[in-house]
Amino acid sequence: MLSPEDAWSAIATEAETLGIEQVARADAVGRVLAEDLTATVDVPAHDVSAMDGFALDGDVEAGGTLPVDGIVAAGDPPGAELRTGAALRIMTGAPAPAGADRVIPIEQTEFEAGDAGTGTVRIVETVPAGSHIRCQAEVTAAGGPLLAEGELLTPGGAGVLATHGIHEAPVYRRPTVATLSTGDEVVPAEAEPGPGQLRDSHRDFLRAALSQLGIEARSLGIARDDPAELRARVERGLDSDVLLISGGVSMGEFDFVEQVLGDTGLGCRILFDAVAIQPGKPLVAARHDRGWVFGLPGNPASAMVTYWLLVRPLLRQMTGIADSFWQGALRGRLKGGLPFAKGRDRFLPCRLEFSSGEVLVDPRPPLGSHDLVAYGAGAGLVRVPKFSAPAAAGESCEVLPL
Structure with missing residues (x-):
């Protein structure tokens, strides 16, 4: 049984981006x-004004006045010329006239308008040379990065x-993903379950989780607890980059996923079949020549945790996003206590608050790996390291926002 870090290492060693x-x-x-x-x-395509104001060809003392010869608007072609000792009104984004070395914002002037944009401007407050002129190609230059x-x-x-x-x-390219639920007791979410049956929550969880990554999942339905039927559906899913199977991966009499994936005729190579985490211990990861297969646990919370911790980082890596197990985890402060952990790291649902630069973590201990409600309502996973003692409110912790 691998630690979660070693399980991720086994995955990451073979992870690669897809085509372009x-x-x-x-x-x-x-x-x-x-x-x-x-x-x-070039951006800007030429020197332009960064302000509404007046273009000048040199310094003018505060209190000085200048004749205004006209106006340059955004969208005018470059080429306006500035007469020595005069000013031109200019709008934001307009091409700077030849000879202009600064623009004085209109708020720092007093303008007496004449005809056709002409007039007289009094300079109330001066600006240094180069002020409020955006130079050609200062953002990007044609041919540059x-x-x-x-x-x-x-x-x-x-x-x-x-x-x-x-x-x-x-x-x-984003990966193509197929999902397959398993179990005689599982019925579609739209159906009314009979005695001993339950609705399929895995399909909708995975569809929604994959949608967050921009991936549209293809459902292969529900396979009964029959090796031949399971194999047939798995074969249909192997044309996807990733096949996510839920259920049938534990040690029960009717858990056939690892057996089917181990069939040499399918061309799958199993990397591991258990991870030292709670919930989520029974997890099968396999490779084949066209992609990946994951056998997620049948318990809904276990499936969620294994997806978040190990499958999602792989999917992100396949699309070129740098990610790994527990990447993005934050240090937080507990608002409530945490139970102890034995020989496996525990990952518990929690709610998060961000206050004054601090992450406050409110644990929501579940009833068990079947507690879909607790994990489904969580905004993060708080980690309880193996062999750790109970933690009290106010202590620090590690949490992964979801």
Whole structure:
């Protein structure tokens, strides 16, 4: 039985990104860039004003006055010329006239308007040379770096691409994922369970969790506790990059997942079949030539914990996002006590509060690995290291926000 760190190491050793695809820039938001992108234009395209005000060709003492020869608006073509000893009114984003070395904000002047944008301006407060002029290409220069491979494209990044006329972005492909529930006692969530039956919660949990990563899951339904039926459904799922099977991975008489995956005809290679965590000990991880198979525990809380701790980081890595087991965990302070842990690390649901720079962790100890409600309502997982004594309110802890 592996520690969670060793289980992740076994996964990470074989994790790799998928292929590259071109995606429309708006649809690429939240995806990882697979190549460096180069600027196509200078930004700004020429020297422009950063303020509404007056363009001058040199220093003017406070109290001095200048004639105003006209106005330069945003959208005007470059080429306006500034007469020595005069000023031009200028709007934010307008091209700076030839000869201008500064812009005085309108708030620091008194303007007496004449005809057609002309008039006289009195300088109330001066500014040094270079003030409020944005120089050509100071943000990006055509041919220079724009966005780097490995960056997550944000909504702002989509705007950057639009500015440069880049309509598609090269991003890492998201994995295709199939889900398969198992068990004679399991019925679809839409069905009315009979005596001894229960609704399938795994499919909807996994579908929602995968949706958070932008992945649309393909459901293979529910396999009965029959090795032949299970194998047939598993074979259908092996054309996906990742197959997530829930249930059938423990030591029971009708737990056939590891047996089926061990069949040499399927081409699967089992990496491990148990992890020293509670809940979530029975977890099967396997590789085949087209991707991954995970056999998640049948208990709903166990399935959630193993997905969050070990499957989700792999899926993120496959899309180019740096992630690993327990990455993103924070130090927090307990609002309530924690029970002791024996020979396995425990991961308990909790609620989180962020107050004055501190993370407050409110543990919600579950009834057991079947307590779907406690884990389903948790905003994080608080870690109780193995062989640790009970912890009291006020003590520090490690917590992973979900």
